Amino acid sequence: MNDYTLAADHQEQCSSTFDDGRFDDMWLEVTKYIVGPMPVDDFLQRFLRSLTPNPTPLPPISFENLDSLFEDLSGESGPYTKFINAVQPICSNFELRDVHSNPMHSFKSLDIQPDLCVFNKGISDADLCDPSKPEIMLKVSIETDDPFDDDGEYLTLTKDGASETEAYFVKETGAGRRILGQITAYAAAQHAAQFRTHIFSVLVFPEHARLFRWDRSGVVVTERFPLCSQYFMEFFHLYNHATPHARGLDRSVNIPSVDDTSKARVALGGESPLPLVQLSLGSSSYIISHKLYMNHGCCFGRSTRGFVAYSVSLNELVFLKDSWRLDSQTPEHDVYDRLRSNNVPNIPTVIEGGNVLDHETFTQDLLGENLVWIRDPPTRLKKHRHYRLILKEIATPLHSFSSTKILVSAIHDAIRAHRAAYFSAGILHRDISSGNIMIYNNGGLLIDWDLSKSTQDDGAQKSERVGTWPFISCRLLKDSSATQGFIDDVESFVHVLTWVSFRYAKHNFPDKAVLGFLASVFDHTWTGRDGRTKGGYIKTNYLNCPSELMETEFANPTLKMLLAKITKTISFRYRLRPSLKDAEGDLAIFKYVMDTEGLGTLDSAALISKYVSVLQKNHEDKLKMLEDSEWIINEFSSVLESHSWPANDEAKNCENTNIKIAQSMSTTRTGSQPSSLKRKSFEDAGGEDKKPQTPMTPK
Numbered sequence: 032m033n034d035y036t037l038a039a040d041h042q043e044q045c046s047s048t049f050d051d052g053r054f055d056d057m058w059l060e061v062t063k064y065i066v067g068p069m070p071v072d073d074f075l076q077r078f079l080r081s082l083t084p085n086p087t088p089l090p091p092i093s094f095e096n097l098d099s100l101f102e103d104l105s106g107e108s109g110p111y112t113k114f115i116n117a118v119q120p121i122c123s124n125f126e127l128r129d130v131h132s133n134p135m136h137s138f139k140s141l142d143i144q145p146d147l148c149v150f151n152k153g154i155s156d157a158d159l160c161d162p163s164k165p166e167i168m169l170k171v172s173i174e175t176d177d178p179f180d181d182d183g184e185y186l187t188l189t190k191d192g193a194s195e196t197e198a199y200f201v202k203e204t205g206a207g208r209r210i211l212g213q214i215t216a217y218a219a220a221q222h223a224a225q226f227r228t229h230i231f232s233v234l235v236f237p238e239h240a241r242l243f244r245w246d247r248s249g250v251v252v253t254e255r256f257p258l259c260s261q262y263f264m265e266f267f268h269l270y271n272h273a274t275p276h277a278r279g280l281d282r283s284v285n286i287p288s289v290d291d292t293s294k295a296r297v298a299l300g301g302e303s304p305l306p307l308v309q310l311s312l313g314s315s316s317y318i319i320s321h322k323l324y325m326n327h328g329c330c331f332g333r334s335t336r337g338f339v340a341y342s343v344s345l346n347e348l349v350f351l352k353d354s355w356r357l358d359s360q361t362p363e364h365d366v367y368d369r370l371r372s373n374n375v376p377n378i379p380t381v382i383e384g385g386n387v388l389d390h391e392t393f394t395q396d397l398l399g400e401n402l403v404w405i406r407d408p409p410t411r412l413k414k415h416r417h418y419r420l421i422l423k424e425i426a427t428p429l430h431s432f433s434s435t436k437i438l439v440s441a442i443h444d445a446i447r448a449h450r451a452a453y454f455s456a457g458i459l460h461r462d463i464s465s466g467n468i469m470i471y472n473n474g475g476l477l478i479d480w481d482l483s484k485s486t487q488d489d490g491a492q493k494s495e496r497v498g499t500w501p502f503i504s505c506r507l508l509k510d511s512s513a514t515q516g517f518i519d520d521v522e523s524f525v526h527v528l529t530w531v532s533f534r535y536a537k538h539n540f541p542d543k544a545v546l547g548f549l550a551s552v553f554d555h556t557w558t559g560r561d562g563r564t565k566g567g568y569i570k571t572n573y574l575n576c577p578s579e580l581m582e583t584e585f586a587n588p589t590l591k592m593l594l595a596k597i598t599k600t601i602s603f604r605y606r607l608r609p610s611l612k613d614a615e616g617d618l619a620i621f622k623y624v625m626d627t628e629g630l631g632t633l634d635s636a637a638l639i640s641k642y643v644s645v646l647q648k649n650h651e652d653k654l655k656m657l658e659d660s661e662w663i664i665n666e667f668s669s670v671l672e673s674h675s676w677p678a679n680d681e682a683k684n685c686e687n688t689n690i691k692i693a694q695s696m697s698t699t700r701t702g703s704q705p706s707s708l709k710r711k712s713f714e715d716a717g718g719e720d721k722k723p724q725t726p727m728t729p730k
Contacts, residue, residue: 053212054208054209054212054216055209057211057219058209058212061211064248064249064330064394065200065249065252066251066405067200068179068181068253068255069251069252072262078231078244079270083269086269090120092261092264096113096116096117097263100114101237109131109171109173110171111129115128121267122149122271124272125271126152127148129146130147130148130160131144131147131171135161135220143216143217145170145217146171148164148169149267151166162225166278168233169232169233172235175236176236177207177239177241179201181255183199184198184199185199199406200406200407210236214234214243218230218245218250219329222245226280228280229246229279230245231243231270231278232245233266239255240256240257240258240263241254241255244394246392246393246394247392248394251394283387286309287318291318291341294341295307299318299320305320307319310340310351311387312383312384315383316343317340317341317349319340333354334354334355335352336352337351337352337353338351345382349382349421349425350423350424351421353417353418357415358416363418363480364381366481366483367381369456373455375451375452376451377448377476379422380422381420383420384418384419384420384421387419390417391414392414394412422478424476426470427470428469429441429466429469429470431470432681434679434681435536435589437474438590439667439670440473441475441476442475442528443475443664444474445476445477446524450661458485459484460520461515462483462497462498463498463502465527465530466479468527496511501554502526503523503526504519504567505571505604508570509567517658518604518658521601521660525598529594530549536586540583552573553570554566571605574598574602575602577594587676592670593666597666603653604654606650608651
């Protein structure tokens with residue numbers, strides 16, 4: 032019907048500045064969370080019609096502009112002006128704008144570039160680049176490659192060698208991967224920049240369209256339906272009349288009163304140009320600056336954000352943590368109560384915590400309805416509830432240390448908290464990371480206990496792998512089905528000090544080389560035969576032979592000495608038990624020395640046997656020692672008390688590089704992730720593997 036011959040310059044113009052492999056990461060991130068293809072009529076009924084009281088009738092529709100949308104792409108506006116002319120009349124409460132030449136900035140230090148956006152009316156040109164402003168982001172693809180196949184099938188072999196047909200929904204073509212990666216990046220940016228329970232997005236390509244609904248559990252994608260159809264126009268008509276609740280706006284967010292705004296401005300540090308918003312938790316109100324931390328590379332999972340907030344009732348500053356907790360996990364404030372009642376030191380003080388209104392994810396519920404249209408259903412979607420936690424202490428990120436002594440002191444305090452929590456309160460933290468150790472009063476606090484587990488939980492509950500990918504133990508990275516234990520967390524402390532020291536302490540290792548080293552050792556991933564993301568082998572090699580550490584001159588030699596000691600000790604987890612067979616090379620050396628020195632009368636076999644026995648005893652002693660963390664606490668205490676420390680060797684910054692530090696697991700799943708660095712990348716049993724991310728301030 033239409034001629035889709037494209038002008039080369041326009042096709043290049045439609046390529047986003049994000050397109051350099053990062054869309055592929057986004058594609059990998061989203062594939063485990065997709066539910067579809069949902070019939071478009073069911074989509075509209077469930078998510079908009081049923082939530083829109085007495086919607087006005089759909090006005091008469093003209094498809095003239097949509098029918099010719101891609102006929103002439105030679106102009107600067109391409110298909111966008113025609114699209115706006117077609118849709119704007121039925122979406123009069125909002126304003127559609129062409130933003131394809133206006134990159135939206137500050138999403139993980141990257142730019143995203145949707146083609147069209149639906150804004151509230153009166154949007155200024157200056158705000159077109161702000162990802163906190165759009166209601167809906169649209170991708171208008173000039174390519175015909177659909178990221179999905181509503182009827183996709185492939186042949187697979189059973190264990191007995193027979194072939195059978197399997198259904199699939201997500202395609203793996205290059206263009207389709209990029210398009211799905213783009214629209215996923217848009218959704219991630221919007222979730223990170225706004226207060227939303229869910230969002231909608233739209234994908235348009237020649238002659239057809241798909242609708243998306245994203246929450247922190249997953250994304251629902253409609254079937255492919257004709258662009259020139261009543262369904263397409265009805266979506267915008269229904270959205271135009273939908274309540275804020277149906278559109279996904281967080282109803283606990285409001286504009287503070289003039290009096291409270293004035294008090295909050297003073298408490299938060301004067302006349303900030305940023306707008307203030309009020310967040311509620313039960314009957315309490317907290318005021319924050321509205322600029323959100325853009326550090327989420329993923330749409331799904333806990334999506335934790337932290338703020339310094341003004342408490343209206345207390346008339347003081349507090350720390351507010353906003354997240355989407357797993358419904359199956361114990362609420363974090365209850366965990367803190369248990370820790371506090373067992374006198375666990377070096378943890379924050381809870382003011383209050385609780386769920387936010389009735390905010391909960393919905394996508395996972397579709398999997399329990401036995402809907403015939405769901406193809407290749409995801410297996411790891413978990414119910415999340417919107418949750419807020421208010422803490423008294425306002426700490427600073429570990430990477431902002433003013434001296435390496437404070438860095439070591441903070442981690443030392445966190446290890447002590449971790450040990451007391453395990454042995455006194457029966458709580459295992461399970462997410463030891465650089466972002467979960469904070470500096471406070473020249474010491475440290477161990478925070479974020481929302482993925483912790485009671486040691487009394489059964490093994491099935493504790494078998495999932497959770498944590499932040501670069502800091503997860505080598506053992507768990509290699510085997511995602513292994514039960515996470517105390518020693519795994521202790522190993523994570525070693526990885527934290529190593530990672531932060533190389534990344535931020537002063538030394539003679541060039542910045543770009545450091546980032547490459549960290550990425551190769553701590554972010555390395557591969558996909559096993561079972562489809563799960565694995566890693567840990569390069570990290571294990573580093574523990575057994577830390578050549579980069581030995582060859583690097585740190586400005587503070589005491590820090591290097593501590594790193595060398597704890598690295599050597601933890602490496603015994605991954606060393607084979609010495610044996611006579613392994614010592615055959617040593618036996619040859621013994622014989623050579625005895626022959627050349629005239630000691631041939633000695634029993635070389637007996638000597639080597641004794642030698643191996645000593646090595647075996649040392650190996651067993653080290654493994655026994657690792658069962659408790661007193662050894663690492665003592666190492667930290669020793670260097671803090673008995674060695675000199677520079678006074679002002681503060682953290683350095685090495686951001687001027689385009690090497691990605693955290694390209695592997697999305698903090699939002701539990702098994703692992705490179706693609707979803709997600710923390711990670713998938714949710715094996717309700718936990719999360721998190722990608723490394725720059726810590727928020729103050730968390």
